[in-house]
């Protein structure tokens with residue numbers, strides 16, 4: 001099975017918002033990412049609009065006929081905007097106002113189940129593929145299936161941040177187990193968060209992994225190498241890991 005690279009361009013927008021100006025332009029960055037081998041462009045419209053703005057979504061949709069993926073909270077207002085922007089797929093993520101970035105997968109024990117169910121239904125009815133961002137554990141993967149998702153995106157943050165090779169290997173095993181269950185449940189399998197040039201290969205090697213969504217490490221490297229080189233190196237790493 002081939003594996004896709006989704007590049008998250010939020011941090012290009014973060015830089016633009018720092019000056020409240022028009023540069024650097026996320027849509028221009030997305031164009032370069034695609035020409036360098038990104039299969040999918042990922043953007044997270046947060047409720048606080050700290051980086052991506054609504055207008056960016058419409059601009060991106062105009063630019064690309066395929067491969068636009070949004071991250072959204074399961075909140076009616078955000079889902080309505082998502083549907084208007086007509087992405088190919090949406091990943092529903094937990095979101096809290098004071099976090100620096102998404103803190104992990106959906107907490108199925110605490111979340112508003114009715115809001116999540118309605119969000120999944122509305123998106124699917126609009127013909128938009130739905131993934132749920134989940135921690136690498138069996139109950140979360142099963143819950144995602146129960147909510148009617150087409151895919152799970154497994155959170156790789158704990159793996160990426162694990163201190164030392166032994167702990168990292170244990171975290172990788174959790175991701176592998178969750179991945180096998182996703183496959184058994186017929187869920188498309190994605191992964192992402194904190195993946196970088198040094199830790200991506202073992203995750204790319206997981207059978208049935210169909211897409212890795214990566215943002216920060218690529219945009220950070222692009223400051224030194226340019227965006228084209230940063231994206232094509234990541235693409236090379238994930239393809240050659242197979």
Ligand code: PXP
Pocket residue numbers: 008010044071091093101102133153191192193194195213214215216217
């Ligand atoms: N996947 C999801 C669901 C995310 O929320 C994020 C961060 O926006 C990413 C992937 C990308 O994470 P990173 O920027 O750490 O590569």
